[in-house]
Each structure stands twice: as structure tokens, then as C-alpha cells.
Amino acid sequence: MTHVATLVCDPRRPILTDECVRLARGAAPSPLETRWLDPGVAVDICFAADASADLKTVEQAMRRTLAGAAIDIIVQPKQGRRKKLLTADMDSTMIGQECIDELAAEIGKRDHVAAITERAMRGEIAFEAALRERVALLKGLHRDAIDRVIETRLTLTPGARTLIGAMRRHGAHTALVSGGFTAFTGAIAEAIGFEAHFANRLEIDSNDFFTGRLIEPIFGADAKLATLRRLCAAYGLDASEAIAVGDGANDLPMLREAGLGVAFRGKPLVAAAADVRIDHADLTALLYAQGFSREEFAGDGGRAAAGGR
Incomplete structure (x- = not known):
């Protein structure tokens, strides 16, 4: 059975060399062909192994031989690697911030709320309870704060627009699935190019102030998993044809269900459990x-707030 190890580095600092490839090939069980996807940035190393091979062991061996270089290694079966559905977390994945922390900054509570967010994302406390506690601290904030945060505080993660644009051009479906709020996912989904978005709904009173409550039910880990399954069913896909990406503990069920689950700058628990970690x-x-070469996709939009403003 043919497998592939994809070596990738930050495209802003291309450090992949022929020597890196030689070392990584030496750690592969039975190396086959090598294909550069983007010189200096990404390369595929194919190798032969039976279906029972421990791919994590191969990945770890390659990491050791590369001596801690800032290179990510993705090891998977070669067949079926190009996916037809992407589900993606928003906060600290598709954008560089946690929206609820930025809302809290508007009323001087950022540090307190951010500490709770971090514990929830690391899986140290239950997501649903932590979300209710943080939303309660926002009571009395005017909804205008949402627009200010979108306009001035949020940045798209490098490569976000390129990723979604390329997948959609090649026929894949895309959905933003967030434990955050629809007030943000709508704007971010539009800015990046997602087809659909799903998240929690903030309760706002008739005077446009936050009540400190959410409109139930909570969109958490179980809802993310259910959304992935529902989308697969709607598009006639098997879960093996999906790729999912996220960073927090509430993403884990979704990552485990997808054919390829990616921890992007993942918390330790998530990075250890996901199929792939991108650091x-x-x-x-x-x-x-997924085997795309650089020539197959367009350039990245870089820093941007929602709507390109």
C-alpha cells in the first residue's frame, strides 16, 4: 500500500532543502518517488507500507531525523487524500483571535475571560459551562462592540482564503463551525469564502444590549460533530472524504470523525490526538x-478584517 509523507514549512520562510528530503526519506519504511509541490516549501515523499503500519511512528521518526526543524510532517495513505468537504473552527484557526476575549476587552475583562477560554480550549473545564460563564460577563455590552471588534481586532490566518478558494474551485464543500457566535461567523465566512457557517447565538435585548445569555442550544463539541455528519449525509459523502481543522478540545470529536483531522496550532491535548498537527x-x-501543488491554487489575501475592510 502506498503512503505519503508531506513535509511543509512556513511559506514566508522556505527552509525545505534536498538534504531535508534525503533525511526524511531515510526514515521512511520503503521510500518511493519524491515530488516537490512547492520548491523550498512543500514536498511529497511516497513510501510503501502495509495497511497496518503505524503512521504516527513514521512521522515521529521523520521528526527526529530532521532534528527539530520548523517543518510539519503529514503522513497518510496516498489514496483518497483529496477531500470533498472541509469543516473548520473559526477562533484561533481561521482567524488569529478568540472573539469572546476581544469582546471582553471592550469592557476591561479580557484577561479574566481569556483565562477561562484557554482552560476550556485545553480541555481542563467543560466547554458549555465555560461559555455560559464568559457570556454572562458580557451583560450590558452594546451590540456595536461586535462591529468594532470585527473592524479593528480580527485578522484572517495566513492561507485561509487560499485554502477555501482552492477547495471550492476543485469542487469541495466548506463550512465554518464555531463554538463562538453567529454575529462573527457570518462576517468571517463571507470574508474567507465559506459556503455555510454554524455557531452559537447571543441573546440581545430590544435596546441592543447583551443580556448575558445565549439562545439555546449550545453549539459545542457534539454539535460540531453532528454538523460534520449531517453535511456528509447531505452531500452523499463518507466521513473519510472530509477534512476537519481546529485547535481546541471542543474540536476533537469532529477531528476524530473526519478522514483527516488537523490540529492547527492545537492545544497539547488536541495536537496529540489529531491525525495531523500543523505547528x-x-x-x-x-x-x-491533499496533494495540491502551488500552481493549483492562488495567492493569499493576507491580513484582513471581515468584508475586506
Whole structure:
């Protein structure tokens, strides 16, 4: 059975060399052909192994031989690597911030709320309870704060637009699935190019102030998983044809269900459990993971707030 190890680095700092490839090939069980996807940035190393091969062991061996270089390694079966559905987390994945932390900054509570967010994303406390606690702290904030945060605080993760644009041009479906709020996912989904978005709904009173409550039910880990399954059913796909990406503990069920689950700058628990961890490259790594060459996708939009403003 043919497998492939994709080596990827940050495209802003291309450090992949022929020597890196030689070392990585030496750690592969039975190396076959090598194909550069983007010189200096991404390369495929194919190798032969039976279906029972421990791909994590191969990945770890390659990491050791590369001596801690800032290179991500994605090891998977070669067949079926190009996916037909992407589900993606938003906060700290498709954007560089946690929206609820930025809302809290508007009323001087950022540090307190961010500490709760971090614990929830690391899986140290239950997501649903942590979300309700943080939303309660926002009571009395005017909804205008949402627009200010979108306009001035949010940045798209490098490679986000490229990833979604390329997948959609090649016929894949895309959905933003967030434990955050629809007030943000709508704008971010539009800015990046997602087909659909799903998230929690903030309760806002008739005077446009936050009540400190959510409109139930909570969109958490179980809802993300259910959404992935529902989309697969709607598009006639098997879960093996999906790729999912996220960073927090509430993404884990979705990552485990997808054919390829990617921890992007993942918390330790998530990085250890996901099929793939991306610590150094940008989001175009998910395209290289599917065998796309650089010539097959367009350039990245870089820093942008929602709507390109």
C-alpha cells in the first residue's frame, strides 16, 4: 500500500532543502518517488507500507531525523487524500483571535475571560459551562462592540482564503463551525469564502444590549460533530472524504470523525490526538496535505478584517 509523507514549512520562510528530503526519506519504511509541490516549501515523499503500519511512528521518526526543524510532517495513505468537504473552527484557526476575549476587552475583562477560554480550549473545564460563564460577563455590552471588534481586532490566518478558494474551485464543500457566535461567523465566512457557517447565538435585548445569555442550544463539541455528519449525509459523502481543522478540545470529536483531522496550532491535548498537527506552516498546509501543488491554487489575501475592510 502506498503512503505519503508531506513535509511543509512556513511559506514566508522556505527552509525545505534536498538534504531535508534525503533525511526524511531515510526514515521512511520503503521510500518511493519524491515530488516537490512547492520548491523550498512543500514536498511529497511516497513510501510503501502495509495497511497496518503505524503512521504516527513514521512521522515521529521523520521528526527526529530532521532534528527539530520548523517543518510539519503529514503522513497518510496516498489514496483518497483529496477531500470533498472541509469543516473548520473559526477562533484561533481561521482567524488569529478568540472573539469572546476581544469582546471582553471592550469592557476591561479580557484577561479574566481569556483565562477561562484557554482552560476550556485545553480541555481542563467543560466547554458549555465555560461559555455560559464568559457570556454572562458580557451583560450590558452594546451590540456595536461586535462591529468594532470585527473592524479593528480580527485578522484572517495566513492561507485561509487560499485554502477555501482552492477547495471550492476543485469542487469541495466548506463550512465554518464555531463554538463562538453567529454575529462573527457570518462576517468571517463571507470574508474567507465559506459556503455555510454554524455557531452559537447571543441573546440581545430590544435596546441592543447583551443580556448575558445565549439562545439555546449550545453549539459545542457534539454539535460540531453532528454538523460534520449531517453535511456528509447531505452531500452523499463518507466521513473519510472530509477534512476537519481546529485547535481546541471542543474540536476533537469532529477531528476524530473526519478522514483527516488537523490540529492547527492545537492545544497539547488536541495536537496529540489529531491525525495531523500543523505547528509551523500556514493554512495552505491543508492543501499540500491533499496533494495540491502551488500552481493549483492562488495567492493569499493576507491580513484582513471581515468584508475586506
